[in-house]
Amino acid sequence: MRDTAARYSSLAILSIAFVCGILVRDFRAAAAAEPPRVELNADNIGPRPLEDLTSKSVPRDYAFAWQTMEQALEENRPGLLEAYFTGLAKQDLIQRVNSQIKSGLHTHYEDRGHKLEALFYSPAGDAIQLRDRAQLDVQVLDGGKVIYDEPMTLQYVVIMTPGADRWLVREMQTTTGEKP
Amino acid sequence: MRTLTTGFALLLAALGASASEIHPPAQATAGTAITIATSGSGSASFYLIGPASASKRQVQAGSDISVDSEQLEHAGRYTAILCASDGCASASFVVNPAAPNRLSFLVHPSRVPVDSPNRISAVAFVFDNFHNLVLQPESVTFSILPKDGKEVSARRNSENGVAWVRLSSARKEGATRLGTAIGHANEIRVVQQVAADACNLRIRASRTKRDLLVETDPVRDCSGNSVPDGTVVSFTKVDGAGKTTVDVPIKRGVAKVEMPVEGRARITVASGVVTGNELEVAGAQ
Numbered sequence: 001m002r003d004t005a006a007r008y009s010s011l012a013i014l015s016i017a018f019v020c021g022i023l024v025r026d027f028r029a030a031a032a033a034e035p036p037r038v039e040l041n042a043d044n045i046g047p048r049p050l051e052d053l054t055s056k057s058v059p060r061d062y063a064f065a066w067q068t069m070e071q072a073l074e075e076n077r078p079g080l081l082e083a084y085f086t087g088l089a090k091q092d093l094i095q096r097v098n099s100q101i102k103s104g105l106h107t108h109y110e111d112r113g114h115k116l117e118a119l120f121y122s123p124a125g126d127a128i129q130l131r132d133r134a135q136l137d138v139q140v141l142d143g144g145k146v147i148y149d150e151p152m153t154l155q156y157v158v159i160m161t162p163g164a165d166r167w168l169v170r171e172m173q174t175t176t177g178e179k180p
Numbered sequence: 181m182r183t184l185t186t187g188f189a190l191l192l193a194a195l196g197a198s199a200s201e202i203h204p205p206a207q208a209t210a211g212t213a214i215t216i217a218t219s220g221s222g223s224a225s226f227y228l229i230g231p232a233s234a235s236k237r238q239v240q241a242g243s244d245i246s247v248d249s250e251q252l253e254h255a256g257r258y259t260a261i262l263c264a265s266d267g268c269a270s271a272s273f274v275v276n277p278a279a280p281n282r283l284s285f286l287v288h289p290s291r292v293p294v295d296s297p298n299r300i301s302a303v304a305f306v307f308d309n310f311h312n313l314v315l316q317p318e319s320v321t322f323s324i325l326p327k328d329g330k331e332v333s334a335r336r337n338s339e340n341g342v343a344w345v346r347l348s349s350a351r352k353e354g355a356t357r358l359g360t361a362i363g364h365a366n367e368i369r370v371v372q373q374v375a376a377d378a379c380n381l382r383i384r385a386s387r388t389k390r391d392l393l394v395e396t397d398p399v400r401d402c403s404g405n406s407v408p409d410g411t412v413v414s415f416t417k418v419d420g421a422g423k424t425t426v427d428v429p430i431k432r433g434v435a436k437v438e439m440p441v442e443g444r445a446r447i448t449v450a451s452g453v454v455t456g457n458e459l460e461v462a463g464a465q
Contacts (some may be wrong), residue, residue: 047344088311092232092254103236105227120342123301124288129342140229140261142236147227147268148261157313157340159305171305173313174231174256176207176274 035063036111042118061167073107086168110137132156200241200264204273210255210310216245224264231256255312277312285360285367293376298346304360306338313341325357349373353405375405381456383449395436419445
């Protein structure tokens with residue numbers, strides 16, 4: 001009798017653990033489906049002031065750019081980079097994904113948010129330069145094995161240019177974190 | 181005693197087999213090869229993750245690892261990872277841009293009215309040979325190269341890789357070249373300067389067989405440049421029949437129209453926001 005009870009208890013615990021595992025996985029997948037949090041500070045921008053609509057669309061499109069980049073690097077799908085990247089930024093990231101495929105690597109990001117500071121908005125409104133302070137947890141996996149796992153705060157200098165219906169990331173370069 | 185000896189031997193072995201470590205330089209320059217020192221022993225996997233690459237190769241832990249210049253052309257953060265039998269060790273380093281040697285030059289607009297103060301904007305992005313944005317301040321030269329005039333140039337320091345300047349258009353119409361230069365790199369863009377709005381718009385009237393011919397003097401801007409053909413001039417007539425407006429494009433420098441007139445008439449002319457003189461005429465009756 002006691003053996004049967006113990007067996008049922010073990011089965012119940014295993015079932016709960018399994019369901020919890022599925023819930024955690026689904027929660028993480030749902031979290032990845034959301035673009036990361038991006039805050040824009042345009043107090044010191046020049047020489048052109050940022051228009052209201054642009055001050056909303058730039059952080060929105062930058063967040064989508066990060067979301068698609070993280071997904072592209074995790075799932076090794078270079079095609080995802082077409083939507084929010086252009087020019088050298090797109091070329092470099094496609095190259096990165098292709099080399100990950102070649103080496104059997106994946107990169108997983110836990111994105112804890114971005115603080116954007118607008119630095120320069122060209123007088124003609126055809127380019128905007130931003131500094132991003134990104135808080136990330138980065139994991140690099142070789143097959144299924146985690147070979148690198150580190151939380152980090154990175155600083156990027158970003159140039160975005162307007163596309164047909166959105167702002168596109170044209171240049172994205174990590175800096176040392178110090179203001180040059 | 182035997183147990184003690186065995187324990188001592190195991191301790192020595194454990195101390196001897198230190199964990200693998202990896203020591204890249206803290207900073208490197210784009211397009212320059214580096215050597216990464218490692219410690220440990222045995223076969224290991226070396227990974228180098230950069231902004232545009234992720235590579236893997238087999239190395240011997242404890243030996244130096246050479247990284248080619250081609251693998252370090254992109255400025256940014258790189259992570260070097262060494263995985264041996266005792267686990268993985270990693271270290272990050274930064275690749276800085278090389279010397280500035282490329283420019284990306286944006287000039288707006290491509291057509292501009294003459295004599296417009298600060299109407300042209302010129303923006304230069306400073307890059308190195310590998311298309312990395314050079315963030316250190318650099319002196320960028322902007323030049324105006326008129327077709328038949330003296331070159332004028334000004335220097336601006338780049339900030340975060342960007343230098344810019346506002347320019348005024350010349351008083352004379354025609355194409356002008358704008359240039360920017362840094363190191364061995366230079367870029368040229370052409371801006372077409374066109375006549376501005378009409379100035380001193382004047383009309384005169386003469387009789388034809390049936391109507392009144394109203395025509396402008398040659399239409400010029402305030403600097404004496406001919407306003408381009410196709411620019412619309414509006415003639416407005418107010419007479420006994422009411423008010424009539426006729427829009428006429430300039431052809432060969434002038435705009436003209438034939439209008440029937442009943443009784444006394446007042447004729448005015450305008451082009452864009454510019455108005456000209458008024459004529460008071462009497463009709464044929």
